[in-house]
Amino acid sequence: MTSALTRLADWSAGTPRRLWLISFALFFTLTGSWAAASPLGSSPDEHAHFIRAAAVARGQIGGTEVMVPHTVAGIEGHFAETGVQLPEWYRNLPTVHECYSWKERQPASCAPSLGNSGKTAQATTAAGRYHPGYYLVTGWPSLLVDGPKGLYLMRFMSALLCSALLASAVVTAAEWRRRSLAMLGVFAAATPMTLYMSGMVNPSGGEIAAGILVWTALLSIVLSPDPVLLNRRLARLGIGGLVLINIRPLGLIWFGGAVVFCLLLTQRRGLLGQVLRRKALWLWTALLGLATAGALLWAAKHPDNSKIDIPDSLTTGVAAKRTLGNTEVYIKQMLGFFGWLDTPAPAFMYLVWMAVLATVVVLALVHGRARDVVALLGMLVAVVMVPVVAQASQAERIGMVWQGRYLLPFAVGLPLMAVAVCATRAPERGLPWRRLVGLCAVTLVLADVAAFYWTLRRFAVGTGGSWVATSAHWAPPGGWVFWTCLYAVAACAVVLPALLPDRRGEAVRFPDLGSPRTGRRSRVPEPA
Numbered sequence: 001m002t003s004a005l006t007r008l009a010d011w012s013a014g015t016p017r018r019l020w021l022i023s024f025a026l027f028f029t030l031t032g033s034w035a036a037a038s039p040l041g042s043s044p045d046e047h048a049h050f051i052r053a054a055a056v057a058r059g060q061i062g063g064t065e066v067m068v069p070h071t072v073a074g075i076e077g078h079f080a081e082t083g084v085q086l087p088e089w090y091r092n093l094p095t096v097h098e099c100y101s102w103k104e105r106q107p108a109s110c111a112p113s114l115g116n117s118g119k120t121a122q123a124t125t126a127a128g129r130y131h132p133g134y135y136l137v138t139g140w141p142s143l144l145v146d147g148p149k150g151l152y153l154m155r156f157m158s159a160l161l162c163s164a165l166l167a168s169a170v171v172t173a174a175e176w177r178r179r180s181l182a183m184l185g186v187f188a189a190a191t192p193m194t195l196y197m198s199g200m201v202n203p204s205g206g207e208i209a210a211g212i213l214v215w216t217a218l219l220s221i222v223l224s225p226d227p228v229l230l231n232r233r234l235a236r237l238g239i240g241g242l243v244l245i246n247i248r249p250l251g252l253i254w255f256g257g258a259v260v261f262c263l264l265l266t267q268r269r270g271l272l273g274q275v276l277r278r279k280a281l282w283l284w285t286a287l288l289g290l291a292t293a294g295a296l297l298w299a300a301k302h303p304d305n306s307k308i309d310i311p312d313s314l315t316t317g318v319a320a321k322r323t324l325g326n327t328e329v330y331i332k333q334m335l336g337f338f339g340w341l342d343t344p345a346p347a348f349m350y351l352v353w354m355a356v357l358a359t360v361v362v363l364a365l366v367h368g369r370a371r372d373v374v375a376l377l378g379m380l381v382a383v384v385m386v387p388v389v390a391q392a393s394q395a396e397r398i399g400m401v402w403q404g405r406y407l408l409p410f411a412v413g414l415p416l417m418a419v420a421v422c423a424t425r426a427p428e429r430g431l432p433w434r435r436l437v438g439l440c441a442v443t444l445v446l447a448d449v450a451a452f453y454w455t456l457r458r459f460a461v462g463t464g465g466s467w468v469a470t471s472a473h474w475a476p477p478g479g480w481v482f483w484t485c486l487y488a489v490a491a492c493a494v495v496l497p498a499l500l501p502d503r504r505g506e507a508v509r510f511p512d513l514g515s516p517r518t519g520r521r522s523r524v525p526e527p528a
Contacts, residue, residue: 016171019497024167027195029490031163034199035155037456037476037483039108040096040148042339043200044403045126047093048081050201052127053139053154055084061132065305066124080305082128087146088117101340105464109474116147129302131295133246134203137161152477154201162198165209165243166190168236169216174497175233176224178423180437183498185419186216187444188356189412192336192345192451193405203247204405210247211254211409212416213240218262219420225271231280238284244409245291249299252292254410257382261413264375265421310399319395323388323402330387333404334411338455341403345451352447356440357415364418367426376421379414383407434501441495449488456480 041047055063063082070079092114099110127135138161141153166186173182189212198205217237221230244251266272275281335353336345361380365373391402426433457465460474476483 016174019174020167020171023170023494023497024163026490026494027163027166027190027198028159030195030487030494031159031198031205032156033452033483033487033490034196035159036152036199036478037452037459037480037487038196038199038338039100039111039459039474039476040114040151041093041111042097042101042108042459043197043202044340046200046202047096048125048127049135049138049203050093050151050154051084051086051090051123051125052082052130053135053201054086054090054142055082055123055125055128055139056132056135057139057143058086060084063125063128064122066122067307068124068126078307079126081124081126083122083124084128085120086123088119088121089115089147090123091121093123097340100459100462102342104342104458105462107462107465107473108459111474114148118146129299129304130203130248131246131298134161134206138201151201155199158201158205159199161243162205162209165206165213165240166198168239169209169213170497172213172216172220172233172236175220175226175229176423178428178433180434180498180500181419181423182216182220182224183495184437184440185360185416186212187441187495187498188353188360188415188419189215191334191353191408192349192448193334193338194408194412195448196336196338196455197405204408206243207247207251207254208405208408208412210240210243210251211258212412213237214244214255214258215262215413215416218258219265219416221275222262222266222268222271223420223424225268225274227274230275230278234275234278234280234284238287241284241288242291245288245295249295250406251409252295255288257410258413261375261379261417264378265372265417267369267371304398306398308397308399310396314395314399316392316396319400320388320392322400323391324384326402327384327387330402330404330407331383334408336451337404338451339458343455343458346454349447349451349454352443356444357418359436359440360415360418360422363426363431364421368421369425372421372425376414376417379417383411383414386410434499438499441498445491445495448491449484452487452491453484456484 041050063084066081066083067078068081092112096111096114097108099112100106100108138154138157141157142150144150145153169186170183173179173186176182194205194208194212198209213236217233217240220233221237241255244255331354332344332350333341336349337343338345361376364376368376387402387407390406391400456476457467457480460480462473465473
């Protein structure tokens, strides 16, 4: 059995193109399973993103500002939303989840029908101020297929985008000599919450997946330099950066943070000079500069004019104290807190993921050099303090609205930095690294599948129902058994490349890569 898995893993990692295609297919199976097995509108604010995507696909990039009364985190106010013209049934989306959201024992079977009226009417969306790029990618299926089928297709488009970014991160990690450790970092960063949001129509999914690619490419450039692979890594960094900067307003901050922390790890003399001499760097820098200017201009022209009744008791100090006290909640939300933040994953998932993260971080602190330790400790502090600073500075204007997934595009850097330090600093002998990676990969798979089934069960029978949803009140298209089995198979298969033995000094062979100057194939040994 072990040899068969090894042969399958070796075959899947034979070439970058093959590894990318297989990783893409498996990640799409995972994210697509979340898309198909979750009730429509069951994720945070998905109704607003459905409406925004359908409107952008119809050429409605902007719209009329409409003040809509809302209560968010116990605070009442009138929120500035965007009015667009869509088929009338889109107006039912904001309420379709209300009968079961925040009612954990209630399955999703109570959700009303969306209707099928083709008459055009005004629908409002709180996502009208967001950059239209993501919605152009996800919204066009609504022009071809109407009703729930079109909404599911929108989800699958989001899953396709995120899966492509995640597959590129896997290929980048596989270029390391100690590839098993590097790929373990990618799989640890792709938490169940990452895969869940990737399958929803929500820019958070693309933002997180882009963050994983950005971190993986940056760490490869600074810690595993290879002149033959540099242009390709710069291209992946540029693509990930373009998505990250344009998809949500915070993307520029997360990209800048990744650059700063990765530069802290740079200890090779002359490396920055080699990178700065590459024309590809300046090409991608120019593109990222234009994207940044466009994102800032879009944000400046689309301010939030909401009027929220913030209580006088919610001061900056109070908000900071509350946010710091919620650190554990935010960490759980980054790992897996599904539905409208009303469906936590099983405790087993949190314990496993935290154990894996703690293991790689401790090993990195033990084996890292002084600068590595400073960077890792800085990341740990940032993961805790960034939400405190961000929410405290805005609480008197918008209230306590922070969610863990907002930080995830940046926080994914912690496991990726830790495994990168281990792969470059830790001796290959002294610890059974291959067994450790295998154990971590297996436990992550079990935790991931447990989180998927636990969430599907909540929607099928509610948290008070049977542990085995044999008499499901609600079932996704295809049934819960099919999606659970498919997810389990894909979750096992996607980590197989991390079980490959590491390269031991031989040349890194990528048949479709050539020397940037001669175009010939190059076999350049990759430094540790």
